[in-house]
Amino acid sequence: MIRTYSISLLFILVEVSLHAQSIQVDLLKQAEYVGTVNGLTHFRNGIRFQIESTDTLNLGAVEIHWSIKKGRKLLDKTHLVTLSNGDSIIYRAFYQQKLTGDLDTCIDDCWTYRLLHKYTDSTQLSRLLSRATAHNLHVDLSHLEPFRSAFGYSCFFDASMPREGQKMLELIQSKNHEELTHWLYSINPVKQAYAYLGFRLLQNRDSLHLDSSTIQKLKDLPMRSTKLYTCSGCTIWTHQSMQSQLTEGEVNAFLASHRR
Incomplete structure (x- = not known):
């Protein structure tokens, strides 16, 4: 009898959980259908959205x-x-977070994310792609994950x-020089900065032939004032210019630490 009650309770809990998830996905x-940032910040139909971080690409x-709240409860x-x-919002993606290890003992990231729902405004994306083509830049939506892009050397x-x-x-x-080249021309400046380090590392290790446009790009990036979200040590997270992060001193120290 006790086992029967336990199984029944389990089914009830599973059903309630699935029903709650279904309601959440529907919300x-x-x-x-909210096509603007302002519209999302004022969305009040059962859930609320709050901006957690903003990075200009x-x-x-x-x-x-964004963080999401239902009533006073944070859907963490x-x-x-x-x-x-x-x-205008071009692309949005909702993810569900899952703990995959013990926070007290894991030495790497303990979280994984599952895509719940995504939506792309094809008209807005087409406009962005046209501008990107005109500026010889690459738009890759796959980098838009719950993880915020950050540039740093050992943080x-x-x-x-x-x-x-x-x-x-x-x-x-x-x-994989092809993917590294995509990064060099990415709409994401953090990827560009890492691609710069990658090509400098390849040049330092191997006899690498680069075309003239890539060479020029490698010359231009360290001079740019574009802001990167950066980390230094374990506690300093802030926006800094690409110019301040790709100094010859920092780059040479990176190359020295990654010698074969």
Whole structure:
């Protein structure tokens, strides 16, 4: 009898959980029809959106990370990231967060994210792509994840580089020059900065032939005043210019620490 009650209770709990998730997804889908940043900040149909961070990309595009509240409760396992131009939202994606390890013992990132829902405004995206083509830039929506892009040399887990920095080192290891070139022309300036380090590292290690446009890009990037979201040590997270981060001293120290 006790086992029967336990199984019945389990089914009830699962059903309630699935019903709650269904309601939550329906609420998130309603936000799909809100086409502006201002509209999202004033959205009140069961849930509210609050801006957590804002980063300006190339061409004036803006990446925003949002927290979501239902009543007074923070939906801390659900995240929204948007790409906008002016007030118009080009792309949005909702993710669900899941803990995959013990926060007290894990030495790497303990969280994984599952895509719940995404939506792209094809008209706005087409306009952005046209501008990107005119400026020889690459638009990659796949970088728009719950993880905020950050540039740094040794400020992440175990004094490592942040996620994009680790990915850049993987591209170097696999000699994926094509993807590294995409980064160099990315709409995301953090990826551009890491691509600069990657190509400098390749030049330092190998005899690497680069075309004239890539050479010119590598000359231009360290002179740019574009703001990057940066980290220094474990506690300093702020916006700094690309020029201040790609100094010859910092780059040479990076190259020296990654000698074969």
